[in-house]
Amino acid sequence: MSKDKAVDKRVVLVVEDDDEVRSMLNDYLTFLGYETVTAADGLEGLNRIKERPYDLVITDIAMPYVSGIGIISILKKEHPEIPVIAITGYGYHAEELAQEKNADYIMGKPFDVQKLKEAVEKLISSNHE
Numbered sequence: 001m002s003k004d005k006a007v008d009k010r011v012v013l014v015v016e017d018d019d020e021v022r023s024m025l026n027d028y029l030t031f032l033g034y035e036t037v038t039a040a041d042g043l044e045g046l047n048r049i050k051e052r053p054y055d056l057v058i059t060d061i062a063m064p065y066v067s068g069i070g071i072i073s074i075l076k077k078e079h080p081e082i083p084v085i086a087i088t089g090y091g092y093h094a095e096e097l098a099q100e101k102n103a104d105y106i107m108g109k110p111f112d113v114q115k116l117k118e119a120v121e122k123l124i125s126s127n128h129e
Helices: 002-007 019-031 042-051 068-078 092-100 113-127
Strands: 011-015 035-039 056-060 084-088 105-108
Touching: 011 019, 011 042, 019 035, 019 113, 035 042, 042 056, 042 068, 056 068, 056 113, 068 084, 084 113, 105 113
Parallel strands: 011 035, 011 056, 056 084, 084 105
Antiparallel strands: none
């Protein structure tokens, strides 16, 4: 399977305002064989979405300028085929908002890296069947 990833590298956009979490996600996804692009806030994330296509977007919910909810809302209108993982440290209310905006998967912080890996693989593979 890792040979397939090397030949057909999937690109994941990570939008997260916490430097440590963004760096950890970037490092982990790179370790798993994905190409990553990062954004430090929602506005930068929206600009990155305009630059190129992505196989998956992972976004924090609470961020300056444009929230993760705003990103999900815009992304699902313009590119409904791109799956989105929403991550939040704010619990149930933020999760409800993410569901309303059609996030494909929602994870609370701190998150389990095994569950993250499974969600990423499932969403990317289902998007490319």
